[in-house]
Amino acid sequence: xxxxxxxxxxxxxxxxxxxxxxxxxxxxxxxxxxxxxxxxxxxxxxxxxxxxxxxxxxxxxxxxxxxxxxxxxxxxxxxxxxxxxxxxxxxxxxxxxxxxxxxxxxxxxxxxxxxxxxxxxxxxxxxxxxxxxxxxxxxxxxxxxxxxxxxxxxxxxxxxxxxxxxxxxxxxxxxxxxxxxxxxxxxxxxxxxxxxxxxxxxxxxxxxxxxxxxxxxxxxxxxxxxxxxxxxxxxxxxxxxxxxxxxxxxxxxxxxxxxxxxxxxxxxxxxxxxxxxxxxxxxxxxxxxxxxxxxxxxxxxxxxxxxxxxxxxxxxxxxx
Numbered sequence: 001x002x003x004x005x006x007x008x009x010x011x012x013x014x015x016x017x018x019x020x021x022x023x024x025x026x027x028x029x030x031x032x033x034x035x036x037x038x039x040x041x042x043x044x045x046x047x048x049x050x051x052x053x054x055x056x057x058x059x060x061x062x063x064x065x066x067x068x069x070x071x072x073x074x075x076x077x078x079x080x081x082x083x084x085x086x087x088x089x090x091x092x093x094x095x096x097x098x099x100x101x102x103x104x105x106x107x108x109x110x111x112x113x114x115x116x117x118x119x120x121x122x123x124x125x126x127x128x129x130x131x132x133x134x135x136x137x138x139x140x141x142x143x144x145x146x147x148x149x150x151x152x153x154x155x156x157x158x159x160x161x162x163x164x165x166x167x168x169x170x171x172x173x174x175x176x177x178x179x180x181x182x183x184x185x186x187x188x189x190x191x192x193x194x195x196x197x198x199x200x201x202x203x204x205x206x207x208x209x210x211x212x213x214x215x216x217x218x219x220x221x222x223x224x225x226x227x228x229x230x231x232x233x234x235x236x237x238x239x240x241x242x243x244x245x246x247x248x249x250x251x252x253x254x255x256x257x258x259x260x261x262x263x264x265x266x267x268x269x270x271x272x273x274x275x276x277x278x279x280x281x282x283x284x285x286x287x288x289x290x291x292x293x294x295x296x297x298x299x300x301x302x303x304x305x306x307x308x309x310x311x312x313x314x315x316x317x318x319x320x
Contacts, residue, residue: 038150039157040195041072041135043126046143047104047118048077048084053144054091056279060146061095067150072133073097076126077143078104078118098133100125106210111233117213119191119235123205131198140194140201147193148275156195156269165264169247171197173264174204179271179278183304185231186258187240189266193276204243220245228254240266259314268311 042064048054057075064073075088079101092099105121107114123140130138137157141147160172173196180190194201208216217232220241231237231254240261241254247265251257306314 038068038071038153039137040139040153041074041130041133041137042139042141043074043076043123043130044141044143045076045119045122045126047122048080048143053279054084054087056146057143058091058095060141060143061091061097063146063148063150065095072130072135074100074126074129075143076100076102076122076129078102078122098129100129108210108213112213113233113235116235116238117208117210120205120207120239124202124207127198127202127205131202135198137196138198138201140205142192144279145192146277148277149273152269152274155273159267159269160195163267167247167264170200170203170265172200173267174200175267175269177271177274177276178268178305178307179276180236181268181306183306183310185234185237186228186254187244187261188234188236188258189240189261189268191236191239192278193274195269203246204239206242206246216242223250223252224257225253262311263315266311268306268308270308271305273308 044057044060048057061073064071073095075097077088077100079085080088085101088099091097100122102122102125105117107118108116127138127140137160139147147153156175160175164172174189175195176190177193178190180192182188194204196204217238220238221229221232237254241257244251244257244261244265249257249260251260
């Protein structure tokens with residue numbers, strides 16, 4: 001028995017950790033169960049800028065509907081050209097999902113991530129619709145990303161049920177993909193893919209007005225060390241600090257927020273276990289030159305992505 005397994009058993013966890021391999025082969029037994037037992041509904045969020053994104057989104061719909069025909073799917077996007085909307089409505093007829101066409105909240109000025117308000121707006125409204133339809137557990141997913149191993153949803157669901165937080169005020173942890181979750185930056189949970197209870201995700205993705213953004217940011221970071229102010233440019237850090245403060249936590253350093261968040265509120269699932277695919281990865285380079293140049297910077301190795309084991313060890317002995 002490994003040291004890791006022993007520590008899990010000492011903590012009272014008796015389930016077996018299984019990292020699902022990144023491959024296209026689907027476990028037939030789990031795939032059959034998924035048709036009737038998928039615990040998650042889904043909100044896809046984001047705006048369409050290229051026809052390739054619409055093609056990618058349709059492939060994701062086909063996968064979800066083939067393996068989980070009864071789950072509720074919401075697309076929360078923005079008003080677009082008539083040709084795009086015509087195509088979307090045809091997809092809706094074929095794959096049966098809800099469409100929300102939101103007003104564009106606009107962009108933020110640099111140094112902030114320009115599309116953060118759009119992501120917050122489309123995510124929150126999509127989650128709000130899921131909640132009104134009776135959803136409890138759900139997935140928040142960008143339109144340009146996909147879960148290739150949908151049978152891994154059982155694995156994620158078991159983690160969420162077994163590793164519940166000890167503090168009150170939340171239904172369960174929010175699980176994220178290791179893709180774009182970095183160890184080198186504090187309280188940095190990837191905003192690409194989330195699993196959790198709809199109430200917790202609504203709280204995490206609470207809306208904010210453009211005119212209030214700078215004031216809110218200064219209020220949030222006023223208690224932190226001066227060097228933490230530079231982290232405001234990262235949506236992942238901004239969203240996580242705001243979430244913790246909504247729970248009544250006002251701490252003196254970003255490292256303390258990091259420790260608290262991963263100990264009680266967040267969780268990381270390996271992207272290879274999910275087969276988490278981003279349209280910035282092959283085979284989409286041919287139609288996405290900017291993404292190819294972005295990946296050439298090799299940001300992932302430089303920032304050091306956090307794995308599930310990294311997360312668990314951090315909850316036991318702290319950061320490296």
